[in-house]
Amino acid sequence: MNQNDLKPLHKALCTLLGTRFSTDSTVRDAHARDASYHRGTLPDAVAFPKTNAEVAEIVKICVKHNVPIVPYGTGTGVEGAVVTSEGALCIALNEMNRILRVSPDDRDATVQAGVTRLQLNTHLTAIGTQLHFPVDPGADASLGGMVATRASGTSAVKYGTMLDNVLGLTVVTADGSIVHTGGRARKSAAGYDLTRLFIGSEGTLGIITEITVKLTRLPEAVAAAVCAFPNIAAAVDTVIELIGIGIGIARIELLDERQMEAVNRYAGLTYEVAPTLFFEFHGSAHTVAESSEVADKIAAAHGSGDFRWATDENQRKKLWQARYDSYYAALNRHPGSVGYVTDVCVPITRLAECIARTKALLEKSSVIPSILGHVGDGNFHVVFPLEPDNNNELAEAQQFSHQIVDIALEMGGTCTGEHGIGIGKRKALEKEHGEAVDLMRAIKHALDPLNLMNPGKVFL
Secondary structure (H helix, E strand, O other): OOHHHHHHHHHHHHHHHHHHEEOOHHHHHHOOEOOOOOEOOOOOEEEOOOOHHHHHHHHHHHHHHOOOEEEEOOOOOOOOOOOOOOOOEEEEOOOOOOEEEEEOOOOEEEEEOOOEHHHHHHHHHHOOOOEEOOOOOOOOOEHHHHHHOOOOOOOHHHHOOHHHHEEEEEEEEOOOOEEEEEOOOOOOOOOOOHHHHHOOOOOOOEEEEEEEEEOEEOOOEEEEEEEEOOOHHHHHHHHHHHHHOOOOEEEEEEEOHHHHHHHHHHHOOOOOOOOEEEEEEEEOHHHHHHHHHHHHHHHHHOOOOOOEEEOOHHHHHHHHHHHHOHHHHHHHOOOOOEEEEEEEEOOHHHHHHHHHHHHHHHOOOOOOOEEEEEHHHOEEEEEEEEOOOOHHHHHHHHHHHHHHHHHHHHOOOEOOOOOOOOOOOHHHHHHHHOOHHHHHHHHHHHHOOOOOEOOOOOOO
């Protein structure tokens, strides 16, 4: 679409939004990518709505002019779900950042899509609720983006994923209608579960503008620890045994020796360079003490080193910040590199084998990738630090990613535990679901017949 064709669109959006509509190249560039190597073209313009009504009107204007729409949260994804295509309008939701309602007694809250998880938790602390929103993907992602990608992260082993923690949504559909799905009741048998349909849809079915989430009481006591192991199998076997006997672990993360070396260098730490588990226990003081003691004994039986404990809040924050920074630590091993990240998830009893086969495969890699994962639920990631615009390295990483997906699918797993499909795993989705992808396409066509909602994502 040439600029003359776009003038009526721009005029209509500028009239609606004023200075919250931008064609500035710097603004467009900032909304053209996520945290990975994936790149697209610049969006034609960026709109910054503040209300459901404004989002609905923007969609109606785009439909009238047949302009594709790409919703944008914080840009912390890694599969290209917010990468723009030529001629698209980016709808940035960061100014839809109001916390609309908190009900401490019902343990729920309703927020606009641009509210981030840290913003919500800071607010809950400030008003004295003793509640928190527990889903923690590491980055300070927006709640809307977390819903759109069905995010989970470090705390999923205890608290579940976004799928488990969302009660209802407000969504602007592809014709500009504003619809409400779900509600505040903790269960319902009323009709199709439209809330779950939009969770994980990556902006391809509609634009999520409001979310009603479950809240959880803050634990009475918290203890965290780091523990090194002689090999990956010993670490994973420890996890399997702990979960099997019902120990209440809130977080249990695995970093391989390469990742630990990168973390030490990046964060100025002195952890042993070996496969390592990061633990966190939540509960009553008695429960946490008992769980910690049992975990220490089981880990020792699998050949672990000593537990390094962090019991006060500042120590725990430092420990977990090292885990949160793992992605950037991996890239820091090759300054100036960009990240190609893949994630798979398998039944936990197959995890040690899956990681072992993956590590054997990666020994052939020229870019020296590292592994980290949410091992309590069988999910792990491989980070490839790539030289920008090096097509050979990119092709190598993509080939390894395909092979890792094949290993996971062979074991009854999935091609992505939490990152989503975006543009990076569209072929993998076909491998995993086969003819069921045609049903997904049919749903997409029924709800978005003009294919304006985040086109090119999820499906080839």
